[in-house]
Amino acid sequence: MLRGSGRTVVLAVNYPPPDIVELGVLLKRIYDYVSGVKIGLPYILRYGLKSVSNLISMHKDKYYFIADLKLADIGDVMLPVVDELSGAGFQGVVSHAFVGYKGALELLSSRVRELGIELFLQVSLPHEGAGEVIDRSYHLIKNVLNLTDASGLIIPASKGFMIREIRSSFGKKHVILASGILRMGARPGEGICSGADVEVVGRAITLSTNPESATKEIVSLQKTYVESRKSECMTVW
Numbered sequence: 212m213l214r215g216s217g218r219t220v221v222l223a224v225n226y227p228p229p230d231i232v233e234l235g236v237l238l239k240r241i242y243d244y245v246s247g248v249k250i251g252l253p254y255i256l257r258y259g260l261k262s263v264s265n266l267i268s269m270h271k272d273k274y275y276f277i278a279d280l281k282l283a284d285i286g287d288v289m290l291p292v293v294d295e296l297s298g299a300g301f302q303g304v305v306s307h308a309f310v311g312y313k314g315a316l317e318l319l320s321s322r323v324r325e326l327g328i329e330l331f332l333q334v335s336l337p338h339e340g341a342g343e344v345i346d347r348s349y350h351l352i353k354n355v356l357n358l359t360d361a362s363g364l365i366i367p368a369s370k371g372f373m374i375r376e377i378r379s380s381f382g383k384k385h386v387i388l389a390s391g392i393l394r395m396g397a398r399p400g401e402g403i404c405s406g407a408d409v410e411v412v413g414r415a416i417t418l419s420t421n422p423e424s425a426t427k428e429i430v431s432l433q434k435t436y437v438e439s440r441k442s443e444c445m446t447v448w
Contacts, residue, residue, distance in 0.1 A: 212275040213363070213386050214408045218246035219433055220426060221388055223279070223413030225251035229422070231258045231266055238270050240423045241416075244430045247275035249305075249388075249411060255280075260299050267300035275302050281333055282306040286318030293319065297326040305365060308332040309345055312358040320360040329362035334377070337367035337391030349373065353380070367391045368402030368410060375445055378406035392429070399429045400436025404444040 213221065222245050229237055238248070248270075255263055255278070267276045278301040282289045293304050306319055316332075323330045334352060335341050345352075356364065356377070366373050368389035378387065386409075389402020393415035402410045412429055419425035437444055 213246050213388070216246045218242075218244055219403065219409050219430060220245045220416075221247040221249055221275075221277070221409050221411045222416060222426075223249045223251065223390070223411050224254050224417060225279075225413060226253045226257065228417060231262055235266055235269065237422055238274065241426045242273050244426045245274065246409060247277060249277040249279045250301075251279045252281075260295065264299035271300060271302075276300065277303040277305060277331060279305045282319070283310050284315070285310075286315050289315070289319050290322050293322055293326065293328070297323075297328050301328060303329045303331050303363065305331045305333055308334055308352045308355050308359070309348060312355050316355065316359045316361075324360065330360070331363035331365055331388070332356060332359065332361045334364050334366045335370055335373060337369055337395040337397070341367075346370075353377070356381070356385075362386060363388060365390055365411070366402075366407070367395070368397035368405070368407065369395070371401065371405035374402060374405035374407050378445060398436060399432035400434070403433060403446055404437050404440055406445040 224234060250263060278296045282292060296304050304323065306316065310316060320330050335345055363386040364377065365388045368391050374387060374389060387407040388409055388411050389407035390411040391397045392399055392410050392412045399410065415429065416422045416425050437446055
């Protein structure tokens with residue numbers, strides 16, 4: 212659904228606005244542009260897993276729902292979490308890649324397969340501090356990606372060199388979500404040009420006075436960016 216729909220935005224929701232009722236209304240209006248909804252821990256804590264599950268059940272036929280808890284623990288702690296998330300209707304779950312394979316992602320990737328959901332690995336983050344620790348371990352994280360049976364990766368759009376290198380190394384093995392659009396400094400289309408399948412946009416939409424119009428504008432900017440750089444883009448469109 213994320214790769215083949217032609218809808219190039221994944222909506223990130225971490226805290227209101229919109230509240231859960233407003234989010235349901237918004238999802239009815241932006242379907243032509245948005246393929247997935249990535250719901251973060253603050254939002255789930257605010258409204259409760261049951262309410263979020265009800266929202267998912269009403270829109271699951273149109274959107275791919277990802278639980279963005281950025282899991283980072285030993286396997287025995289993460290497995291019960293994904294059991295709950297699967298029961299709530301999430302189709303994907305995010306874990307940090309830096310926790311490593313043995314005793315962590317090895318167990319987690321096996322469990323998500325059993326549950327019929329998919330694992331997304333957070334490769335890096337868009338804030339400056341990511342360069343202090345996570346990005347210094349990038350060469351080790353690539354080894355973890357090679358070992359782990361993950362369906363998707365989340366990489367900051369501002370770190371196009373990572374997207375390009377991982378796309379070159381692994382081909383289309385992973386759906387790549389490019390994060391950090393607009394509010395974290397990356398331009399719409401920047402991640403897609405580097406080889407991502409879709410771009411994650413949060414506050415630029417959810418904090419807009421007209422979220423539907425903002426979504427349309429972002430999609431238009433994506434197309435303009437990619438078209439203007441056709442010769443240099445590694446797009447998978």
